[in-house]
Amino acid sequence: MDGKRYNRKIYLEDKPRQEAQAEILSAFTISPEREMVPTGGALGRITAQPVFANVSMPHYHASAMDGIAVNAEDTYEAHEQRPLHLKQGQQFVYVDTGNSIPPEFNAVIMIEHIHEVDNETIEIIEPATPWQHIRPIGEDIVQEEMLFPQGHALRPADLGALLAAGVTEVPVAKKPVISIIPTGNELVVSDAGRAPGRIIEFNGTVFANYVREWGGEPALSQIVKDDPDKIKQALLDATETSDIVVINAGSSAGSKDYTVHMIEELGTVFTHGVATRPGKPVILGQINGKIVVGVPGYPVSAYLALEWFVRPLICKYLQIPEPRRQKIEVKLGRRIVSGMGAEDFIRMNIGYVNGQFIANPLTRAAGVTMSLVRADGLLVIPASQLGYEQGETVEVELLKPLEEIKNSIVFSGSHDLTIDLLSSHLKSRETETKIVSSHVGSMAGLLAIRKGEAHVAGIHLLDPQTKEYNVSYVKKMLAGQKVVLYPFLKRKQGWIVAKGNPLGIHNAGDLARQHAEYANRQKGAGTRILFDLLLDETGLDPEQINGYDREMFSHLSVAAEVKGNEKAAGLGIFPAAKAMNLDFIPVADESYDLLMTASFFESRQGNALISVIASETFQADVGRIGGYSVVRGAVPLYF
Numbered sequence: 245m246d247g248k249r250y251n252r253k254i255y256l257e258d259k260p261r262q263e264a265q266a267e268i269l270s271a272f273t274i275s276p277e278r279e280m281v282p283t284g285g286a287l288g289r290i291t292a293q294p295v296f297a298n299v300s301m302p303h304y305h306a307s308a309m310d311g312i313a314v315n316a317e318d319t320y321e322a323h324e325q326r327p328l329h330l331k332q333g334q335q336f337v338y339v340d341t342g343n344s345i346p347p348e349f350n351a352v353i354m355i356e357h358i359h360e361v362d363n364e365t366i367e368i369i370e371p372a373t374p375w376q377h378i379r380p381i382g383e384d385i386v387q388e389e390m391l392f393p394q395g396h397a398l399r400p401a402d403l404g405a406l407l408a409a410g411v412t413e414v415p416v417a418k419k420p421v422i423s424i425i426p427t428g429n430e431l432v433v434s435d436a437g438r439a440p441g442r443i444i445e446f447n448g449t450v451f452a453n454y455v456r457e458w459g460g461e462p463a464l465s466q467i468v469k470d471d472p473d474k475i476k477q478a479l480l481d482a483t484e485t486s487d488i489v490v491i492n493a494g495s496s497a498g499s500k501d502y503t504v505h506m507i508e509e510l511g512t513v514f515t516h517g518v519a520t521r522p523g524k525p526v527i528l529g530q531i532n533g534k535i536v537v538g539v540p541g542y543p544v545s546a547y548l549a550l551e552w553f554v555r556p557l558i559c560k561y562l563q564i565p566e567p568r569r570q571k572i573e574v575k576l577g578r579r580i581v582s583g584m585g586a587e588d589f590i591r592m593n594i595g596y597v598n599g600q601f602i603a604n605p606l607t608r609a610a611g612v613t614m615s616l617v618r619a620d621g622l623l624v625i626p627a628s629q630l631g632y633e634q635g636e637t638v639e640v641e642l643l644k645p646l647e648e649i650k651n652s653i654v655f656s657g658s659h660d661l662t663i664d665l666l667s668s669h670l671k672s673r674e675t676e677t678k679i680v681s682s683h684v685g686s687m688a689g690l691l692a693i694r695k696g697e698a699h700v701a702g703i704h705l706l707d708p709q710t711k712e713y714n715v716s717y718v719k720k721m722l723a724g725q726k727v728v729l730y731p732f733l734k735r736k737q738g739w740i741v742a743k744g745n746p747l748g749i750h751n752a753g754d755l756a757r758q759h760a761e762y763a764n765r766q767k768g769a770g771t772r773i774l775f776d777l778l779l780d781e782t783g784l785d786p787e788q789i790n791g792y793d794r795e796m797f798s799h800l801s802v803a804a805e806v807k808g809n810e811k812a813a814g815l816g817i818f819p820a821a822k823a824m825n826l827d828f829i830p831v832a833d834e835s836y837d838l839l840m841t842a843s844f845f846e847s848r849q850g851n852a853l854i855s856v857i858a859s860e861t862f863q864a865d866v867g868r869i870g871g872y873s874v875v876r877g878a879v880p881l882y883f
């Protein structure tokens with residue numbers, strides 16, 4: 245340490261992303277270099293200048309067929325009624341596909357069209373035309389012809405053409421070297437221990453591989469501690485050995501967020517903070533003439549910032565246009581709000597139902613890596629736009645192939661672990677089909693089917709009057725629609741309580757008596773309806789339940805709530821209690837059924853889904869979870 249204290253920088257700008265991009269692009273003045281690489285290893289490389297053929301292909305007249313080479317003039321007399329005899333050596337020679345044609349001949353007759361009379365003589369019944377079945381010199385490639393212009397990304401077939409044309413080394417743009425410096429005292433390599441506060445370093449690997457995919461050469465350094473001197477040294481070293489420097493985390497306003505000060509001391513800071521959510525705390529600067537990009541720590545922000553600010557630099561260096569993602573129009577399944585003054589980047593699930601693309605937002609939390617893994621598309625909301633209404637048509641950028649999205653089964657409603665299992669069994673049977681699910685609760689799932697926004701919904705809705713699951717809801721809410729209710733699971737609902745059940749919870753009355761802190765579920769969730777019925781049966785009012793108004797959105801979040809609090813209790817399914825090592829007191833066996841549109845049920849994918857459900861292997865896997873059984877010999881109910 246040099247004894248200097250670095251005050252927190254708590255001011256971040258809100259510079260428009262495009263402005264920040266334009267600034268670093270114009271500051272990035274490194275002149276591209278080229279290198280010769282062996283053709284076999286040039287896949288994906290960008291040609292640095294036009295490439296010309298050294299030789300023609302073929303470079304001699306070559307036979308295109310197995311047969312005999314002849315002089316066409318010698319064959320003109322041949323006729324079905326007057327077969328013509330030719331002598332080997334004088335009037336013909338045998339040739340195979342690719343053989344050179346001797347100069348005295350100018351046509352090839354296929355072996356199927358000749359009759360061998362004896363060792364020396366063949367017979368034909370049809371004349372040959374000059375140059376038939378001969379690949380003349382340069383048919384494919386002519387010597388000196390331009391094979392590729394500058395700036396062409398080489399594909400496997402291109403490498404073949406180069407080799408065929410005698411080009412064994414290609415001049416390509418040198419890959420820009422991108423140093424990647426992960427920083428943070430909390431970071432550990434992936435096989436180090438798991439003490440609280442330790443985070444496995446993984447952004448570095450993500451960055452290195454995106455850089456590689458985009459045509460750069462990553463140089464991933466070791467984790468650097470949050471120590472100003474060490475960060476400074478790492479930055480200086482990186483500017484010596486690379487064309488662009490990416491430093492990860494420490495970009496925001498934390499007590500150890502030194503990066504911006506270090507860049508300021510060693511060089512220039514152009515930008516600290518862009519008007520985007522997520523991704524705001526980006527730092528853009530320059531040290532020793534090298535661009536330095538300070539990327540926020542959260543993985544989603546990090547990925548976006550890398551794409552906004554590093555990819556364009558790589559493209560500029562390679563002198564190629566920046567690729568654009570395919571865009572499609574989708575209908576929004578949900579309302580999306582957005583703040584004024586900053587662009588919003590929303591990861592979206594996209595499904596294809598009844599000939600229409602329906603998209604729903606995934607979590608906006610920038611720390612959720614899986615949201616990037618799962619996202620089918622990206623909705624970019626401009627800074628001036630306050631969001632969109634449900635049902636509006638908007639444009640999204642695709643993050644996955646369109647075909648994959650079109651082949652997905654859109655699953656809505658209540659989440660259950662077995663749906664993930666179902667998805668993986670289905671995928672192994674029908675490689676093109678997968679289930680994409682959004683967990684919105686039973687009632688919302690039913691509505692999604694009604695609005696034609698899902699193929700299947702998992703529902704467990706108890707009718708307080710009839711004590712029957714699902715049927716009355718479907719009759720009432722989907723009257724006149726062609727749907728099928730497929731009996732799927734029986735699963736145990738029960739009290740999720742701390743280990744040893746310290747409050748002695750066995751029924752809703754106990755919750756009230758013990759003033760337990762209840763973790764409730766959202767309105768419309770099947771578990772919420774069950775809880776209300778239990779209260780009703782016990783003669784309790786919601787006001788008598790401590791925490792009735794606190795709504796959790798999944799079984800697991802209820803269990804997580806109980807995990808941290810001895811006085812808490814919730815209602816949920818057994819696997820959630822098991823996952824958090826909590827006690828589970830069974831209350832009811834409920835029916836978790838699959839509601840499907842009739843057209844989906846009858847489709848090929850619908851059939852595949854049902855046959856997976858009926859399979860022994862799937863049912864055995866479900867049995868192993870505990871607290872579940874698949875309904876055997878289920879009879880679908882048509883409405």
Ligand SMILES: Nc1nc2c(c(=O)[nH]1)N[C@H]1C(S)=C(S)[C@@H](COP(=O)(O)OP(=O)(O)OC[C@H]3O[C@@H](n4cnc5c(N)ncnc54)[C@H](O)[C@@H]3O)O[C@H]1N2
Pocket residue numbers: 256426427428430431443444445446447448492493494495496497498501522523524525539540541542543545610
């Ligand atoms: N008071 C404020 N706090 C925060 C603000 C703000 O404006 N004011 N911005 C928030 C936003 S937005 C983001 S994004 C983060 C970015 O913070 P930093 O870039 O300073 O990053 P850290 O705080 O060090 O890390 C955030 C998070 O990411 C994890 N991380 C970091 N590096 C890696 C890596 N290489 N591999 C995996 N995970 C990594 C780190 O452990 C943290 O959990 O700041 C908010 N705070």
Ligand code: MOO
Pocket residue numbers: 520521522523524525540542545546610611
């Ligand atoms: O902007 Mo931070 O980058 O939301 O996650």
